Amino acid sequence: MAADRVNIVIDGKRCSGLRGQTVLEVARDHGIDIPTLCHHEALTPAGSCRVCVVEVTLGKRTRTMASCVTPIEQGMKVVTDSEKIRSVRRMVVALLLARCRDLDVIKQAAKRVGLKKNPFPEEDGDCFLCGMCVRACSEIVGVGAIGFANRGPDSEVVSPFSVESSVCIGCGTCATICPARTFTLEKVFKRRSMHTTGGKRDIFRCTVCENHYTGA
Numbered sequence: 001m002a003a004d005r006v007n008i009v010i011d012g013k014r015c016s017g018l019r020g021q022t023v024l025e026v027a028r029d030h031g032i033d034i035p036t037l038c039h040h041e042a043l044t045p046a047g048s049c050r051v052c053v054v055e056v057t058l059g060k061r062t063r064t065m066a067s068c069v070t071p072i073e074q075g076m077k078v079v080t081d082s083e084k085i086r087s088v089r090r091m092v093v094a095l096l097l098a099r100c101r102d103l104d105v106i107k108q109a110a111k112r113v114g115l116k117k118n119p120f121p122e123e124d125g126d127c128f129l130c131g132m133c134v135r136a137c138s139e140i141v142g143v144g145a146i147g148f149a150n151r152g153p154d155s156e157v158v159s160p161f162s163v164e165s166s167v168c169i170g171c172g173t174c175a176t177i178c179p180a181r182t183f184t185l186e187k188v189f190k191r192r193s194m195h196t197t198g199g200k201r202d203i204f205r206c207t208v209c210e211n212h213y214t215g216a
């Protein structure tokens with residue numbers, strides 16, 4: 001229905017989307033690429049990495065917003081690639097490198113946003129807190145066996161109280177969706193085997209696709 005369509009302008013190009021769609025979705029539908037690190041089409045957007053920032057003008061007000069969580073509004077004007085936006089993205093990726101300097105996904109993002117030198121000291125963390133594993137477990141599997149613990153730099157993904165989960169079904173969706181490719185069920189559950197609702201299972205990693213699976 002026409003009333004459900006919203007017209008916006010992205011990088012000078014007239015774009016149309018359905019009410020409720022995000023700026024990121026409409027941009028991608030029109031061939032405009034915006035970098036993302038915590039977005040997955042199968043998951044509810046979380047807006048946690050901020051690498052997808054764009055400049056959004058509505059009326060007289062211009063703001064820098066995460067495109068993956070910003071719904072389109074009639075008459076919106078969006079700029080995805082200004083110097084200001086590139087600078088914000090470089091800062092975002094610099095901070096991610098400060099936490100996880102060795103992750104390929106972050107190194108690739110640094111290359112993409114043109115970050116050559118990190119002004120921050122870097123550490124060798126293996127999780128950049130995108131939350132995809134947590135959302136996948138809750139939204140796709142419908143279980144919610146993992147979540148975030150602690151705050152700030154001490155945040156980590158764990159099973160509740162860091163003990164064996166009594167609800168995990170051992171499907172490995174969390175490990176498979178992790179863009180860092182460092183998430184392992186062993187790490188989250190602090191052991192190679194765990195008790196699942198199907199009984200005690202061992203965890204294996206496929207040597208071809210590198211995804212996890214469980215077996216007796």
Ligand code: SF4
Nearest residue numbers: 127128130131133178
């Ligand atoms: S373990 Fe992987 S999927 Fe989960 S929050 Fe960390 S980087 Fe993201």
Ligand code: FES
Nearest residue numbers: 047049050052068
């Ligand atoms: S992709 Fe939008 S905040 Fe991460």
